[in-house]
Amino acid sequence: MTFTWPIILIIILLIISVVFNILGTIGLHRFPDVYTRLHAATKCTTFGTIFVTFTVIAYSVRLYILTEEAKFINMAIHTLIALIALLATNPTGAHALARAAHKMGVKPKKAVRDDLKDADQHKKKTVKKMVIKKDKAQGEVN
Amino acid sequence: MKRGKAFVSTFLFALFSYLLLTIAAGQSMAQEAPWSHIIWSFEELIIGISVSLIVAALADHILCRTENFRMLNPVRWLIMLIYTIPLFIEMVKANFDVAYRVITGKIEPGIVKIDPDLETDLGITILANSITLTPGTLTVDVDDERSEMYIHWIKVGEDPTENIAGRFVRWIRRFAE
16 A cells, blocks of 8 residues: 555544544543543543544545545535534533532542532522521411 | 524424435436536435425424524524634644643642623533533533533633633624624
8 A cells, every 4th residue: 555645644633533532541540530530531532533533534535536436425424414413412421421420429539629519508508598497487377 | 473484494404404414325417517426316305305394394393492593694603613613723722731631640620610601592502512622621510590600620720711711702702692
């Protein structure tokens, strides 16, 4: 196989994607708690997977230029749709995981500050006060 | 009038999705034209339009529930398309930052509160997803009433509202508000 520039471009894109996917996996092992692991496991791998889709698009465009068969354009467009779906669903999934972890009471380790915990405590206190007030009011009525 | 707008937007969206999925899937009528194997044939267009009409008639009140049709303006879609370029640049920069932190292990995580001051649901959704897509920041929770967001930040720094969301908010305000 001769290394023409489209082949070199495809190989570079593949190398970038594999490097970022590997970094995401390493981060999954190195980071201390669920939130920082989510950073490594969803973000780096998203970036790597975006480059995988770029590779597929570049490869199919190259094949289309070589063979002029329309199915390769079809492949590129479908990969583009997969990329849009990935960009829409991946952050939503990460957000759902982080929110569920925080609602379960998982504390961020080594945290320098935690505004959400303070806000939650404030909310709980106000809810408690309201409940007590309600009970008192009902007691007076009774 | 509202029903008509909902019908037309659902129809256009369904037709666009159909045409995107069936591009280059068959031979067109005009064989001698240079793009004849890319574009759609006449029969395909008829089927696409009729299926989209059926979908729009049956499901426009489910798929298009909004009261405000500001997103029908094509300029907003153009700006949204341009917005992907700064978003991608930020992703590249931030990815190298997180890669550095993965290798060295220098992290100072924390959850910070930001107040982006966006009003619409679409703007808040796009901002939350953009923040989560750029590595180093992760949207944990959104306050529905006051449009405040709680962001898990891998290296807590000064002025979170400007440093995390400032550049995105300026773009999103142009097309989503």
